[in-house]
Amino acid sequence: MRVAVDLAAGAFDRSLPFDVPFFIVGRAPEGTQSLEVQYAVISGTGETSSLHWLPSEPARWRPDHPAGSDERFLVFVPAPLEAGRMYRWRFAFRNERASTESVSTAEGRTEQKNYVSLDVGLLYAGDISIGALYVGSNIYFRPVNKDAPLTAVSSLGRRLALTVGVTVSSVADENNRTRSDLFWHQSFVVGGGYRITSSLRAGGGALIFRQSDPNPLVTNRTAAATWYASFSYDFDVMKGFLR
Amino acid sequence: MRGLVLAATLAALTVSCHRPDDYLLSPTLADQVLAVTLSSATLPADGISRATITAQLDPRTDFDKRSITFATTAGTLIADGKEGSSITVPADTNGKAVVELRSSTSATTAQIDVTVATVSRTTSVQFQKLAREDVFDISISSSTVPADGFTPVVITVGLKRLGTTDQRSIKFETSSGTFNASGQQASRSVSVTAGPTGVVVVELRSDAVSTAYVRVTALDTLYEFQVSFTALTREDTFDVSISSGSIPADGFSASTITVQLKRAVSAQQRAIRFETSAGVLIGPGQPTAKAVTVNADANGRAVVDLQSDKTVGSARVRVTALDLPYEFTVNFTAVSPSSVISLSASSPSAAADGVTTIIVTATVAANLPAGRRTVAFRTTLGQITPASVDADGSNTARASVTSVVVGTARITATVDGTNAETTAQFTQSLPDSVFVAPDAVTLSSGGSAGIRVTLLRSVGAISPRLQVTFSATTSTGAALGTFSRITLAENGVSTATYNVNPTAYLGPVTITAIVEGGATGTATIQIVP
Numbered sequence: 104m105r106v107a108v109d110l111a112a113g114a115f116d117r118s119l120p121f122d123v124p125f126f127i128v129g130r131a132p133e134g135t136q137s138l139e140v141q142y143a144v145i146s147g148t149g150e151t152s153s154l155h156w157l158p159s160e161p162a163r164w165r166p167d168h169p170a171g172s173d174e175r176f177l178v179f180v181p182a183p184l185e186a187g188r189m190y191r192w193r194f195a196f197r198n199e200r201a202s203t204e205s206v207s208t209a210e211g212r213t214e215q216k217n218y219v220s221l222d223v224g225l226l227y228a229g230d231i232s233i234g235a236l237y238v239g240s241n242i243y244f245r246p247v248n249k250d251a252p253l254t255a256v257s258s259l260g261r262r263l264a265l266t267v268g269v270t271v272s273s274v275a276d277e278n279n280r281t282r283s284d285l286f287w288h289q290s291f292v293v294g295g296g297y298r299i300t301s302s303l304r305a306g307g308g309a310l311i312f313r314q315s316d317p318n319p320l321v322t323n324r325t326a327a328a329t330w331y332a333s334f335s336y337d338f339d340v341m342k343g344f345l346r
Numbered sequence: 347m348r349g350l351v352l353a354a355t356l357a358a359l360t361v362s363c364h365r366p367d368d369y370l371l372s373p374t375l376a377d378q379v380l381a382v383t384l385s386s387a388t389l390p391a392d393g394i395s396r397a398t399i400t401a402q403l404d405p406r407t408d409f410d411k412r413s414i415t416f417a418t419t420a421g422t423l424i425a426d427g428k429e430g431s432s433i434t435v436p437a438d439t440n441g442k443a444v445v446e447l448r449s450s451t452s453a454t455t456a457q458i459d460v461t462v463a464t465v466s467r468t469t470s471v472q473f474q475k476l477a478r479e480d481v482f483d484i485s486i487s488s489s490t491v492p493a494d495g496f497t498p499v500v501i502t503v504g505l506k507r508l509g510t511t512d513q514r515s516i517k518f519e520t521s522s523g524t525f526n527a528s529g530q531q532a533s534r535s536v537s538v539t540a541g542p543t544g545v546v547v548v549e550l551r552s553d554a555v556s557t558a559y560v561r562v563t564a565l566d567t568l569y570e571f572q573v574s575f576t577a578l579t580r581e582d583t584f585d586v587s588i589s590s591g592s593i594p595a596d597g598f599s600a601s602t603i604t605v606q607l608k609r610a611v612s613a614q615q616r617a618i619r620f621e622t623s624a625g626v627l628i629g630p631g632q633p634t635a636k637a638v639t640v641n642a643d644a645n646g647r648a649v650v651d652l653q654s655d656k657t658v659g660s661a662r663v664r665v666t667a668l669d670l671p672y673e674f675t676v677n678f679t680a681v682s683p684s685s686v687i688s689l690s691a692s693s694p695s696a697a698a699d700g701v702t703t704i705i706v707t708a709t710v711a712a713n714l715p716a717g718r719r720t721v722a723f724r725t726t727l728g729q730i731t732p733a734s735v736d737a738d739g740s741n742t743a744r745a746s747v748t749s750v751v752v753g754t755a756r757i758t759a760t761v762d763g764t765n766a767e768t769t770a771q772f773t774q775s776l777p778d779s780v781f782v783a784p785d786a787v788t789l790s791s792g793g794s795a796g797i798r799v800t801l802l803r804s805v806g807a808i809s810p811r812l813q814v815t816f817s818a819t820t821s822t823g824a825a826l827g828t829f830s831r832i833t834l835a836e837n838g839v840s841t842a843t844y845n846v847n848p849t850a851y852l853g854p855v856t857i858t859a860i861v862e863g864g865a866t867g868t869a870t871i872q873i874v875p
Binding site: 312325326329 | 360362368375
């Protein structure tokens, strides 16, 4: 993954990747012989007086020859950023003639919003012994980079998500004897899921539908819930849009 | 996003959990949907007792599903003034509906289905058989009665519980005899509905010697007993008396046979049959016959007469009452005709003048029946009138006999084939006065004159050929002359010729004509020179 930095504007062309290593590309000043790149996390208050630059061993770009005009540099940032942070990046260029170091900074942030994905799966409600297709959303409580390997860092937050959706197939029984769908032919699905792989989830929760009164002489129906277990496919819709 | 999550979470938390087991029709759920309770699971099978069946619906039950149908396999359901084996009752606002179940009269188990829409509950009430003592009392006047078809066994049944009219019906059945119940024909099986008092009285009778097995059924409860109908004896049933064991064989004498029933009997049983081998029986209002049937009066008394025939012998008489025969003998004895008819004349003799009568009186037996009391008279002399006449109330019949012929009349009177005879003497009818009429008032000596004598009688005719005797005497009383050519008086006239012999006598001569019997007449002829 690459992000481009406009040193003149002090900004990146997009949100910074998180949870994965990435490359930073930009235009090096002419004659640049090396570039060191570090970043520091800006606190939520915006305090920049005591920035702690990371990594201690900066990322470097050393071209084989001094950079020409409009030559682009490429710096690899191996340590993944954290999501939901503001970063200040320092680009320290060294010129062969002046033997001086010019420093440019740019600020960028990683994704701030919780991650929401499309979830399509098959649930099975054990108490009512019925399976159903459902479609819904997985709402993660933090940003999630689907490109990040789940095993690379602590992945619990990237695995767990709240699932909200509706069934595609009816869960009503024959003649709606004991239960019927919550509306039209759909019932409400709410629960949680654990991403097993990048896109495959196992989940569970409550299937909310309408139940008949056990008294056959009472036709009033009420909402009722029963547990379910599911397997689903987690679609990264936003990524698709962005691409 | 957080709001959506929160809403989803709240929705999941606020809804109730779905429990499929709740839909299994457990007893608890069934009672919650429709609870059926009984005030009693058992009832006496008397058709009267009631149990209350309460159906309780879940108060949340839809208002259009609150019609509760009760159906029973036995007994009768009652609610809201309706009754039947099936009844529908709307539940009240609390979901409660109440009906009553009235027991049947047969011991059984009533299965009661309580149905609301698609929900049905079943319960049962047992109708327990009642002991007879719990259903009715019964009393029997006697277990042994005569088989006379009249004497009743009075059976009184008193119901201990009063139900509907149908339930007050009591059935009586017998293997022998018949029941008599108010307003019903006699039958071996009758059903009587008890009134408000619950008491029914029937009578059982039989004219056959037998044992009657009697069954009384009320509210399907039986009671059986036996009644013995015993044979009657004649002595127990009736007495027979006869006025006479021997009666003249005159064809009308009768012996009165009286039958007196000794027990009360029905109207039909009052018919008493009389039969005889001889003579005839005379029943009131019936033609005479060898056999008659007479109904005893209200006092049980029947009377017939056995009338003898004219053959000496005996009559075997049988009297049958209540199928019990009784026989006896009445002798018909020889009879004297005089006891039937006697004949007498008012006078032993009478002048045979054709007017003077002899009254003959026939006296007939007083008991000679009407129609046979005509007395026929006949006579061997003269005329008798009338030739026949009915004996009057004094048992006499009279006839008059006249004759113009002198002689003995043998008079016979006949009644009912029996004769009686008498005789009457008709004597000559003599003149009361005699007129003597000579042809000449003077007669010379030696001369003769005819004499005409006329006989006169004030009543009737004079007998013919009466002899007239003539005599002629002078004033001194000396006979003078003779009579010749004297004729017997025919038709009251006799003639003779008086001949004066030569005589010196001059003067009157009295001619005397004496008619037999004494009547005389005289005339005078002057003898002249």
